[in-house]
Amino acid sequence: MKKPVAGSHSIHCSECSIKNCSVLRHCTDECLDLISNLKKVGYFIAGQRILMEGSSAKGIYFIEKGQVKIYKSDSRGQEFILRFARPGDVIGFSASDATNEYLASALAIIDTTVCFLDYKSFMELTEHFPELAIELLRFYRAELSGLEQKALKLATMSVPQKVADAILTMESAFGTEGPQKPLNLILSRQDIASLAGTTKEQVSKVISDLNAQRIVETHGKLISILQHEKLQNLARI
Amino acid sequence: MKKPVAGSHSIHCSECSIKNCSVLRHCTDECLDLISNLKKVGYFIAGQRILMEGSSAKGIYFIEKGQVKIYKSDSRGQEFILRFARPGDVIGFSASDATNEYLASALAIIDTTVCFLDYKSFMELTEHFPELAIELLRFYRAELSGLEQKALKLATMSVPQKVADAILTMESAFGTEGPQKPLNLILSRQDIASLAGTTKEQVSKVISDLNAQRIVETHGKLISILQHEKLQNLARI
DNA sequence: CGGCCGATTGAGGCTTATCAAGGCCGGTGG
DNA sequence: CCACCGGCCTTGATAAGCCTCAATCGGCCG
Numbered sequence: 001m002k003k004p005v006a007g008s009h010s011i012h013c014s015e016c017s018i019k020n021c022s023v024l025r026h027c028t029d030e031c032l033d034l035i036s037n038l039k040k041v042g043y044f045i046a047g048q049r050i051l052m053e054g055s056s057a058k059g060i061y062f063i064e065k066g067q068v069k070i071y072k073s074d075s076r077g078q079e080f081i082l083r084f085a086r087p088g089d090v091i092g093f094s095a096s097d098a099t100n101e102y103l104a105s106a107l108a109i110i111d112t113t114v115c116f117l118d119y120k121s122f123m124e125l126t127e128h129f130p131e132l133a134i135e136l137l138r139f140y141r142a143e144l145s146g147l148e149q150k151a152l153k154l155a156t157m158s159v160p161q162k163v164a165d166a167i168l169t170m171e172s173a174f175g176t177e178g179p180q181k182p183l184n185l186i187l188s189r190q191d192i193a194s195l196a197g198t199t200k201e202q203v204s205k206v207i208s209d210l211n212a213q214r215i216v217e218t219h220g221k222l223i224s225i226l227q228h229e230k231l232q233n234l235a236r237i
Numbered sequence: 238m239k240k241p242v243a244g245s246h247s248i249h250c251s252e253c254s255i256k257n258c259s260v261l262r263h264c265t266d267e268c269l270d271l272i273s274n275l276k277k278v279g280y281f282i283a284g285q286r287i288l289m290e291g292s293s294a295k296g297i298y299f300i301e302k303g304q305v306k307i308y309k310s311d312s313r314g315q316e317f318i319l320r321f322a323r324p325g326d327v328i329g330f331s332a333s334d335a336t337n338e339y340l341a342s343a344l345a346i347i348d349t350t351v352c353f354l355d356y357k358s359f360m361e362l363t364e365h366f367p368e369l370a371i372e373l374l375r376f377y378r379a380e381l382s383g384l385e386q387k388a389l390k391l392a393t394m395s396v397p398q399k400v401a402d403a404i405l406t407m408e409s410a411f412g413t414e415g416p417q418k419p420l421n422l423i424l425s426r427q428d429i430a431s432l433a434g435t436t437k438e439q440v441s442k443v444i445s446d447l448n449a450q451r452i453v454e455t456h457g458k459l460i461s462i463l464q465h466e467k468l469q470n471l472a473r474i
Numbered sequence: 475c476g477g478c479c480g481a482t483t484g485a486g487g488c489t490t491a492t493c494a495a496g497g498c499c500g501g502t503g504g
Numbered sequence: 505c506c507a508c509c510g511g512c513c514t515t516g517a518t519a520a521g522c523c524t525c526a527a528t529c530g531g532c533c534g
Contacts, residue, residue: 072389074474080392082385094382097375103382126371133370134363138334140377145331145340147384148319152309154391155317155434159490189513197392199491204514220499220513237311396522426481436523441482457481457531 012036016115018064021088022139026131034125039115044108050091053105057095059118063087066112067174067185070094071194072104081195083146084109084173084185090139109185156237159198163206165235166196167216167223182222247278253352255301258325259376263368271362276352281345287328290342294332296355300324303349304411304422307331308431309341318432320383321346321410321422327376346422393474396435400443402472403433404453404460419459 013019013036014029024032042061044050050061053072068085082104085091094103126133153165167183170192174185189200189207196203207223210216215231217224225231250256250273251266261269279298281287287298290309305322319341322328331340363370390402404420407429411421426437426444433440444460447453452468454461462468 072385074389074393078393080389082388093378094385095378096382097379104385127367130364130367130370133367133374137370137374137377140374140381141330141332142334144377144381144384145333147381147388148309148331148341151319151384151388151391152311152317154388156311156315200513201492201515202490208514437481438483438524439522445482 013039013115016064018062018088021062022142023090023132023135024062026135027129031125031129031132035117038121038125039117042114042116044112044114046108046110046112048108050106050108050112050114051102053103054101057092057100057102057119059116060090060092060122061106061114061116063089063091064113064115066114067109068106068112069109069191070104070106079194080197081191082150083143084169086174090136093136093140109187153237154197157235159196159202160206160209161235161237162196162198163192163203164210164231166192166203167210167225168231168235169195170223171225176224179228180217180224180226182219182224186221188221247276249273250276250352253301255299255325258299259379260327260369260372261299263372264366268362268366268369272354275358275362276354279351279353281349281351283345283347283349285345287343287345287349287351288339290340291338294329294337294339294356296353297327297329297359298343298351298353300326300328301350301352303351304346305343305349306346306428307341307343316431317434318428319387320380321406323411327373330373330377346424390474391434394472396433396439397443397446398472398474399433399435400429400440401447401468403429403440404447404462405468405472406432407460408462413461416465417454417461417463419456419461423458425458 013024013032018024019027019032024035027035039062041064042050044066050068051057063085065087068089068091069081070083070085070091071079071081073079085106091106092102095101096103122132126136153162157165170183170185170187174183176183187195189203193200193203207216207218210231211218213230215225215227215234217226250261250269255261256264256269261272264272276299278301279287281303287305288294300322302324305326305328306318307320307322307328308316308318310316322343328343329339332338333340359369363373390399394402407420407422407424413420424432426440430437430440444453444455447468448455450467452462452464452471454463
């Protein structure tokens with residue numbers, strides 16, 4: 001992990017914009033104070049890998065700022081995007097009990113700031129603050145539900161449906177500046193394909209088609225959803 | 238849920254064969270005692286549904302005996318098997334925070350005995366016994382890892398690979414009586430297809446092929462793995 | 475013995491991946 | 505400032521893979 005760069009500084013957790021996030025929202029001031037002393041801040045530039053499948057798992061990361069994709073790769077290097085992480089999300093918990101290795105990789109899509117907390121510290125904290133464990137449980141449950149839904153979609157949807165769904169996923173992960181405005185997430189066609197579970201050419205064709213129907217509009221890699229409901233209908237299973 | 242049938246009786250948890258299961262293994266005697274008083278035993282015959290996607294979530298179930306499939310259905314009734322649950326496993330935790338509805342269905346494959354514990358009781362227990370929450374966290378993490386792997390496979394494997402993988406999944410879930418003996422799990426071709434993410438005809442064709450190569454051997458719905466390593470190689474991604 | 479349900483097998487057609495060619499930037503260097 | 509270059513996107517042709525449909529087979533139960 002990169003060290004904090006010159007000129008930047010680590011703020012106290014109680015000042016942090018993500019202290020109301022899923023996992024930390026019920027933390028007492030005392031708990032936040034402890035975390036604040038234990039955490040290490042890290043900066044990753046766009047394209048840099050934050051953690052890697054198969055490497056030894058050291059702790060968890062809170063995303064403070066930025067955009068992160070979490071993905072797995074098969075032996076041919078083909079990658080598959082499992083989900084995105086945004087400010088307030090936690091990554092680094094998909095580690096195996098047995099081998100203590102990360103089971104997925106994470107990469108910064110844009111410049112990203114994270115707070116790192118090693119497992120040992122975190123586990124000690126949960127002993128004193130059980131609400132942390134409960135919140136983490138909730139977080140896991142949400143991840144699990146999302147992934148179950150995704151598996152169902154992968155198994156039953158056609159390619160156009162999967163692409164439509166991928167665009168909606170991109171929207172719900174990072175949103176837009178307003179209705180019919182471009183998504184706040186810029187991905188290559190290959191990345192959209194890895195998210196949808198198809199190929200970049202198919203993505204291109206489906207998006208061209210959606211464009212012709214004025215359901216979405218593209219300018220280069222920017223995608224705007226013009227007819228939200230129609231897109232949702234396409235992705236309905 | 239069915240009431241305990243005449244002649245059967247609810248044993249104390251400390252006598253139960255699954256008290257060393259994933260979630261309960263670190264419970265103190267005191268904790269087990271409390272659970273024992275709160276639990277309700279339920280019996281489900283083969284083919285009976287234990288819980289249903291979309292219905293209101295009331296609590297969790299420990300599988301004491303039997304075989305359970307956990308699945309989701311799309312709007313056309315097409316189902317997709319997410320995983321199996323065996324004695325010692327916990328089901329009923331895939332519930333939404335927002336709507337408090339189960340997000341997947343569970344069905345008894347063979348006659349199955351479960352212990353039911355309502356959420357409220359369970360949550361109160363976790364307050365007094367934080368180790369319960371930690372174990373549950375572990376359990377979730379394992380489920381999540383498994384599902385991530387499954388999603389990757391769905392997205393990248395060919396049909397023959399997915400079928401080979403489905404057979405291996407069946408084996409690791411319920412095992413066999415010994416090498417080259419039939420799997421302890423009997424599914425229809427349609428169910429295997431729902432597990433692999435393909436159609437029953439494709440499953441039939443792939444299994445015929447594996448049979449011809451003497452990698453597996455079938456007698457009706459019984460499947461025996463003759464050449465384990467070859468099967469694993471087929472399913473390698 | 476007949477009927478029924480699931481498994482098997484084959485044919486056909488559709489969907490999707492692959493391959494290849496061409497176009498559109500954005501960056502670089504003259 | 506312009507020309508070139510490389511990467512990514514687009515588009516079309518082709519072929520492979522997969523699903524669907526339909527016919528047949530086989531076992532099980534009444």
